[in-house]
Amino acid sequence: MLIVADENIPLLDEFFGDIGEIRRVAGRSMTAGDLRDADVLLVRSVTRVNRELLDGSRVRFVGTATIGTDHVDLDWLERQGIRFSAAPGCNANSVAEYVLSVLSLYAEKRGLDDWSQLTVGIVGVGNVGGELARRLKRLGFDVRLCDPPRAESEDQGSAFVTLAQAMKCDVVTLHTPLTRQGSHPTFHMVGQQALDGLGESQLLINSGRGEVIDSAALLTRLGRGHAPTVALDVWEQEPRVDPGLLDQVWLATPHIAGYSLEGKVQGTEMIYRALSRSLGLPVRKTANQFLPEPALSTLSFTRSASEVEATRIALRAGYDPRRDDTRFRHAMTGSVEERAAAFDRLRRHYPVRRENSSLEIRFEGANKALRDRFQAMGFKLTS
Numbered sequence: 001m002l003i004v005a006d007e008n009i010p011l012l013d014e015f016f017g018d019i020g021e022i023r024r025v026a027g028r029s030m031t032a033g034d035l036r037d038a039d040v041l042l043v044r045s046v047t048r049v050n051r052e053l054l055d056g057s058r059v060r061f062v063g064t065a066t067i068g069t070d071h072v073d074l075d076w077l078e079r080q081g082i083r084f085s086a087a088p089g090c091n092a093n094s095v096a097e098y099v100l101s102v103l104s105l106y107a108e109k110r111g112l113d114d115w116s117q118l119t120v121g122i123v124g125v126g127n128v129g130g131e132l133a134r135r136l137k138r139l140g141f142d143v144r145l146c147d148p149p150r151a152e153s154e155d156q157g158s159a160f161v162t163l164a165q166a167m168k169c170d171v172v173t174l175h176t177p178l179t180r181q182g183s184h185p186t187f188h189m190v191g192q193q194a195l196d197g198l199g200e201s202q203l204l205i206n207s208g209r210g211e212v213i214d215s216a217a218l219l220t221r222l223g224r225g226h227a228p229t230v231a232l233d234v235w236e237q238e239p240r241v242d243p244g245l246l247d248q249v250w251l252a253t254p255h256i257a258g259y260s261l262e263g264k265v266q267g268t269e270m271i272y273r274a275l276s277r278s279l280g281l282p283v284r285k286t287a288n289q290f291l292p293e294p295a296l297s298t299l300s301f302t303r304s305a306s307e308v309e310a311t312r313i314a315l316r317a318g319y320d321p322r323r324d325d326t327r328f329r330h331a332m333t334g335s336v337e338e339r340a341a342a343f344d345r346l347r348r349h350y351p352v353r354r355e356n357s358s359l360e361i362r363f364e365g366a367n368k369a370l371r372d373r374f375q376a377m378g379f380k381l382t383s
């Protein structure tokens, strides 16, 4: 059996080495020729999986080690009887923790000691948005949920707000898939009208897909007075990021919100499980068996440490997006093609980043409320 796989999928040999021969290919430039004699195709989000790539091949299974599936022509695969599996939720903790870190930086920028006084509108309340909402509610935030597909299909529909209502929150964070069809398409969902309504005391975060925001309209909005603060992890037309937009964005990262080691390895595990099931093979391997001990495993705070300071220190020890922002801006030099290559390089050689769950917090004299708040951020808490 020949397995053609994006070379950026971690632990290919460990998970798939005894299932078949593995041919590693650069995901962004994969062509039909790379799939000669392949039975299985494993991708990440940068490979367009469609008729052009697969027609005439003998591939019978496609797996993407990602949450998003907008790079895959699912209807065409189904018509061809090609089995497909994604990795729903694999990096939801990673993205939720990226948002928590961004919120903590934003609260500091605004001079707020109590970050939970910010209202947060979550647009798209699935695996990622749902995990974020759970954590924020435990942390005492006032959270407004916007998810029209869920609002229409669930008894609890009244628990949801409209996009216009969500866009009034102090912080608006986007977690929808990229869709161009259906009753609630998200392509350019946040357009000129929505952006014009945002004011300078608001923060807009996008870690869903770049095309959910109309970036030309965003650039226009940011060029006018009283502009909102913007944190973008995803960009229209990646890897070709508009340098003008990059200049105007407060916190810029190269589509790495989901790049915790746990998130990536769980993505591989999920497609390994799906492929094994589809081949009738036993599922023997788990992501946990391949995760190394974290470099930083414990943080201790004395009784005199303030909760605000401890929260900032712990979150930034877990993940500080400013490091990615700096690396990203430094790398964006040269021609369009050089910048695009640099964008992919930053992602390919991304440093090991661990989730908060790998960090144990020791807080002298921690009471139940304090323990609960640190646990809500994803940390392990011991006394």
Ligand SMILES: NC(=O)c1ccc[n+]([C@@H]2O[C@H](COP(=O)([O-])OP(=O)(O)OC[C@H]3O[C@@H](n4cnc5c(N)ncnc54)[C@H](O)[C@@H]3O)[C@@H](O)[C@H]2O)c1
Residues within 6 Å of the ligand: 067, 068, 069, 088, 089, 091, 092, 095, 123, 124, 125, 126, 127, 128, 129, 130, 146, 147, 148, 149, 150, 175, 176, 177, 178, 184, 185, 186, 189, 207, 208, 209, 233, 234, 255, 256, 257, 258, 259
């Ligand atoms: N930046 C990153 O590294 C990163 C990592 C993981 C996922 N993502 C992106 O985030 C997206 C969401 O991930 P998820 O796991 O939560 O997906 P999910 O499918 O579990 O949830 C998506 C939610 O969005 C809702 N939705 C759909 N259309 C909507 C609309 N018009 N308005 C509001 N809500 C709408 C759906 O009903 C669903 O509840 C993925 O599709 C992917 O594109 C990005």
Ligand SMILES: O=C(O)[C@H](O)[C@H](O)COP(=O)(O)O
Residues within 6 Å of the ligand: 008, 044, 045, 046, 065, 066, 067, 068, 069, 091, 255, 256, 257, 258, 259, 347
């Ligand atoms: O959809 C996802 O899971 C994320 O966007 C994922 O982190 C994308 O990473 P890539 O496949 O581009 O490496």
